[in-house]
Amino acid sequence: MLLENRVAVITGSANGMGKAMALKFASEGCNIVVNDIQIEKAQEVAETIRAGGRDAIAVRADVSNSEDIKSLIHQAVEKFGRIEILVTNAGAAGGADLEHSDEEEWDRVLALNLKGAFMLCKAVVPHMKKQRYGKIIMLSSMGAVRPSISVLAYHAAKSGIIGLMKNLAFELAPFGIYVNCIVPGPIETPFWDPLSAGMSEEKKQAFFAALGRKEVPLGRMGQPEEIAGPALFFASELSSYVTGQVLCVAGGQPGITQSMTFISSPESEGFGK
Amino acid sequence: MGDVLKGKVAFVTGAAAKRGMGRAVAVRLAKEGADVMVTDVFASPKSAWAGDEGWKGLEDVVKEIEAVGRKAASAVANVVNLAECEAAVKDTIDKLGRIDILVNCAGTRGPVGVNIVDGDVKDWEALFDVNAIGTMVISKAVGKELIRQNRGGKIVHIASAAGKLPCPGSAAYAASKWAVIGITQALAMELAPYKINVNSINPGFFATNLRDDDATMHSKKKGITVEEFRKDEYKMLSDMVPLKRMGTVDDIANLIFFLVTDQSEYLTGVDINITGGTLMH
Numbered sequence: 001m002l003l004e005n006r007v008a009v010i011t012g013s014a015n016g017m018g019k020a021m022a023l024k025f026a027s028e029g030c031n032i033v034v035n036d037i038q039i040e041k042a043q044e045v046a047e048t049i050r051a052g053g054r055d056a057i058a059v060r061a062d063v064s065n066s067e068d069i070k071s072l073i074h075q076a077v078e079k080f081g082r083i084e085i086l087v088t089n090a091g092a093a094g095g096a097d098l099e100h101s102d103e104e105e106w107d108r109v110l111a112l113n114l115k116g117a118f119m120l121c122k123a124v125v126p127h128m129k130k131q132r133y134g135k136i137i138m139l140s141s142m143g144a145v146r147p148s149i150s151v152l153a154y155h156a157a158k159s160g161i162i163g164l165m166k167n168l169a170f171e172l173a174p175f176g177i178y179v180n181c182i183v184p185g186p187i188e189t190p191f192w193d194p195l196s197a198g199m200s201e202e203k204k205q206a207f208f209a210a211l212g213r214k215e216v217p218l219g220r221m222g223q224p225e226e227i228a229g230p231a232l233f234f235a236s237e238l239s240s241y242v243t244g245q246v247l248c249v250a251g252g253q254p255g256i257t258q259s260m261t262f263i264s265s266p267e268s269e270g271f272g273k
Numbered sequence: 274m275g276d277v278l279k280g281k282v283a284f285v286t287g288a289a290a291k292r293g294m295g296r297a298v299a300v301r302l303a304k305e306g307a308d309v310m311v312t313d314v315f316a317s318p319k320s321a322w323a324g325d326e327g328w329k330g331l332e333d334v335v336k337e338i339e340a341v342g343r344k345a346a347s348a349v350a351n352v353v354n355l356a357e358c359e360a361a362v363k364d365t366i367d368k369l370g371r372i373d374i375l376v377n378c379a380g381t382r383g384p385v386g387v388n389i390v391d392g393d394v395k396d397w398e399a400l401f402d403v404n405a406i407g408t409m410v411i412s413k414a415v416g417k418e419l420i421r422q423n424r425g426g427k428i429v430h431i432a433s434a435a436g437k438l439p440c441p442g443s444a445a446y447a448a449s450k451w452a453v454i455g456i457t458q459a460l461a462m463e464l465a466p467y468k469i470n471v472n473s474i475n476p477g478f479f480a481t482n483l484r485d486d487d488a489t490m491h492s493k494k495k496g497i498t499v500e501e502f503r504k505d506e507y508k509m510l511s512d513m514v515p516l517k518r519m520g521t522v523d524d525i526a527n528l529i530f531f532l533v534t535d536q537s538e539y540l541t542g543v544d545i546n547i548t549g550g551t552l553m554h
Contacts, residue, residue: 166553173515173550185539217465222539229536238531241477241524243516244553245546252542255462 002236004029007080009073011063011120012090014041016189017139020224021087021231022049022056028232031055033076033083035090037062055080063090063116064108073123085235086124087137088117088161093191095153106153113157118164125172134177137234138165140246142185146254148215162246169244178243180234185250186211187222211268217252274341277534279306282369284362286352286411287379287431289313289330290482291320294431295378297522298529300337305530307374308344310365311335314351314379321485321499344369352379352407358414366418374533375415375428380404385487386442397445404449408456412471416464425468427533430457431525432544434477434552450475454544461542470541472532477548478510479520515550 008025012018014036022032026049034049034056036042042058049056059075061068076083094109095101117138128134143151144158162181169179186192188208196204212220230249233239248254283302288295288311299309317330331347338345346368348361365372383400387393408430419426435443436450454473461471484506485499492502507519528547531537546552 169550169553170515174517217462218468218539218541219466226539229534229538230531230540232536233528233531238527240527241516241520241547241549242528242545243550246553247540247545248543249540251539252461252465255458255542 001029002232002238003085006030006084006235007033007076007082008085008087008235009033009035009076009083009120009124010087010089011035011061011116013087014038014045016191017184017187017224017227018087018089019045020228021089024225024228024232025085025235026052026054026056028236029054030085030235031080033072033079034058035061035063035072063088063120064111066119069116069119069123073120073127077127082131083124083127084131084133085135085137086120086128087139087231087235088120089139090116091139091157093151093154093194095151095155097150098152101152109153110157110160113154114160114164117161121164121168125177128172128177129175132176134172134175135235135239136168136172136177136179137231138179138181140165140181140183142183142248142250142253145183145246145248165246166244173243178234178239180239180243180245180247182227182230182234183246183248183250184227185216185222185248185253187224187227189224207268212251215253216250217255220251222249222251274304274306276306278302278374281307281373281533282310282365282371283307283374283376283533284310284312284365284372284415285376285378286312286350287377288334289315290318291325291328291330291333292322292480292482292522293378294476294479294481294522294525295376296334296337297526298376298378299334300341301523301526301530302374302376302533303338303341303343303345306343308369309338310346310348310361310369310372311338312348312350312361312379314349316349318482319485320482321489322482323500352377352411353402355410355414358411362414362418371422371424372415372418373424373426375411375419375426376529376533377408377411377428377430379407379411380431380483382483382486383443383446385446388442389444392445400445401449401452404446405452405456408453412456412460416460416469419464419469420467423467426470427537428460428464428469428471429529429532430471430473432457432473432475434475434546434548436475436544437546437552437554457544458542465541470532470537472537472541473544474525474528474532475544475546475548475552476525477520477546477551478514479522479525480507481522513551514548518549520547520549
């Protein structure tokens with residue numbers, strides 16, 4: 001067991017990568033605070049964890065709302081007395097190219113994807129400092145490293161995550177608090193729903209297969225569990241001397257592939273029609 | 274003792290030094306369930322650490338692996354010699370049945386504190402041979418076998434934080450480690466279709482035998498013991514690390530264990546800094 005009796009707060013853990021991390025951490029002995037705005041689904045994840053013999057609570061909180069964040073961390077500490085692991089996973093794509101972007105959307109997307117992570121750290125780190133131990137894992141995006149479609153606000157926010165992570169890693173290392181960041185490649189999660197909306201299931205699978213084959217050196221999209229593995233590395237003692245790092249878990253991206261920008265190509269648009 | 278790697282066979286180069294990363298990795302992977310082939314160019318390398326005089330190199334590492342209940346084999350092989358590497362691969366198949374994992378820890382540091390304008394071409398060639406050409410040669414020998422087996426696989430090369438920084442006085446070492454990162458990334462793309470993950474790691478300041486020659490030379494110059502020099506050097510280096518300590522070979526074994534398990538299936542072509550926060554790019 002790599003996380004025996006630890007306590008993790010994982011935001012956005014009702015679905016996709018967050019859920020996969022919650023289940024993987026629990027399978028390694030960790031107790032979990034499942035957070036999402038989709039509270040029913042969060043409760044289902046918490047129930048699954050409890051049925052597997054670990055403790056879990058589900059808390060509804062919108063990470064773009066600082067009062068919600070304070071309440072989330074208060075409930076987590078109330079329940080478990082401590083937090084060793086924080087995963088700032090909640091977020092959603094948003095934005096457009098420069099011409100079609102506006103200030104209101106910029107503020108909304110930045111609040112959800114960047115300010116939320118900052119506020120979460122502000123709320124959790126005092127508890128970690130008391131313990132002189134903590135593991136913080138942030139989720140960025142391949143678009144922050146190498147965009148293949150123009151969503152300005154989202155990619156700016158996710159680049160901001162990298163800056164936030166590095167600064168915090170430097171600031172918090174003397175307290176035994178490790179801060180690292182995962183850059184997921186294309187992972188099969190509800191994240192893609194806006195792009196695949198209107199596609200039949202068959203067409204959606206063909207779209208995913210084409211995207212994986214053309215953009216990813218390993219030739220396929222990743223599964224949420226394949227992000228949970230590296231998250232477990234950062235959350236556990238396997239990363240005993242690793243802090244301040246950006247880890248691209250992306251099947252070989254941003255390495256060179258034959259069709260680097262498939263999702264913004266005419267061929268990709270063909271899938272939506 | 275774990276069984277995460279049960280049924281797997283690891284091939285670890287540069288595994289004979291008592292305080293080396295190779296030995297620590299080989300024994301750790303065995304503790305996690307793998308059978309292990311250990312190789313080195315020196316069957317029993319010297320160590321400048323007090324108390325290491327009786328160390329028998331590969332012979333002792335094999336005993337350590339067997340002591341945790343796993344099978345082991347060893348070979349004296351130079352990573353720049355393709356015939357020796359291929360023979361060691363064949364030996365692994367004959368004795369352990371297969372290869373799933375390559376961890377290439379073979380490496381050398383060369384002269385420290387010599388600027389390029391004062392450098393000796395022969396020193397550069399010797400360093401590039403082991404660190405860069407050796408990375409290619411062992412990748413070729415083991416990579417061919419992994420492709421032939423058609424079961425996927427994991428390859429990890431040891432680069433260095435020096436492979437991402439300007440290193441005045443140590444340019445040959447640094448440039449050869451930049452090369453390791455370049456080879457790793459190309460190899461990752463080339464082997465991706467075969468489901469073989471290839472990654473490298475960049476250690477920062479570590480307490481290993483790699484610093485022995487430098488410590489011996491400088492302690493003599495200063496008229497102090499190697500231990501005294503090491504203590505001062507470690508204090509100076511630790512102060513530069515955000516986590517405020519030197520890295521240990523166990524830290525390396527932790528990271529490499531992650532990189533050779535199923536937990537890292539979607540991870541390939543990356544170089545991971547293991548520097549206690551010193552290096553963040």
